[in-house]
């Protein structure tokens with residue numbers, strides 16, 4: 001039994017739309033995938049079928065329904081009116097263009113019934129820009145997933161200032177129900193939270209290579225063999241709490257060093273030139289930039305994430 005009464009609609013059947021569709025179906029929701037391109041709808045349904053069959057075979061399928069049943073919950077269409085008929089929750093996954101998303105939400109504002117929640121997958125567009133002026137604004141929210149949402153459960157929920165608290169609560173409850181891990185932003189900020197943390201790490205990794213401190217390969221190892229081992233289970237704040245006799249004790253011991261080291265951080269890099277070439281060369285030697293090699297490495301990453309998710313479940 002699903003708690004929301006009605007269908008889930010996925011707008012846009014690309015990378016993120018497909019993964020969202022699988023997540024919702026794994027929890028037993030009927031899902032309609034809408035796209036303007038029929039070929040995209042057809043290929044997304046075929047890809048989902050293939051992915052689910054493989055996941056079932058390897059014992060990694062999410063949810064309690066078998067793959068066939070989950071696949072039967074997902075349909076596709078290219079008619080927006082038909083797509084929103086019977087909808088309870090619409091997850092927008094069209095390309096990252098403010099004009100395009102505004103246009104789509106404008107159309108939905110006219111077509112969808114007033115109790116439907118409009119949720120955007122945007123990576124960094126502000127809810128104010130996306131939703132201001134819609135008569136549906138109380139029912140609008142950003143639910144920013146991490147790629148791919150089927151394997152990485154975090155979802156950042158970012159309301160518009162006029163979003164009704166019941167919309168935030170209902171979206172939060174829905175995300176928990178489908179097995180995702182929602183977090184709420186108390187106010188909107190450029191980049192939300194995940195990307196702000198990620199960009200701080202990417203910038204410092206770049207600077208360490210630029211300043212000749214370490215090779216690109218070793219910088220990646222510092223994360224995958226070091227910090228990342230803990231961060232899959234504990235956040236940066238709890239990590240400090242456990243690395244001393246509590247949070248306050250950590251900063252009594254290390255606060256001055258952290259201030260000293262952090263004050264030596266260089267400005268934001270330009271992300272071009274010699275360093276770009278150097279990092280690109282190191283990464284391309286490891287994973288050549290052709291679809292076959294990239295996809296093989298993505299499949300390996302997804303398999304690792306699946307096992308990690310299993311381990312996290314056991315440990316919790």
Ligand SMILES: NC(=O)c1ccc[n+]([C@@H]2O[C@H](COP(=O)([O-])OP(=O)(O)OC[C@H]3O[C@@H](n4cnc5c(N)ncnc54)[C@H](O)[C@@H]3O)[C@@H](O)[C@H]2O)c1
Nearest residue numbers: 012013014015016035036040093094095096121122123147
């Ligand atoms: N890819 C990521 O890593 C990632 C992570 C988190 C969030 N997001 C966000 O998710 C959203 C989708 O990204 P993606 O990577 O899946 O893009 P994508 O390019 O893979 O897919 C977009 C899909 O939208 C369809 N589309 C285009 N115009 C449309 C319209 N008017 N109506 C319906 N469908 C339309 C396209 O045909 C395509 O199938 C973006 O806002 C992106 O920022 C992406």
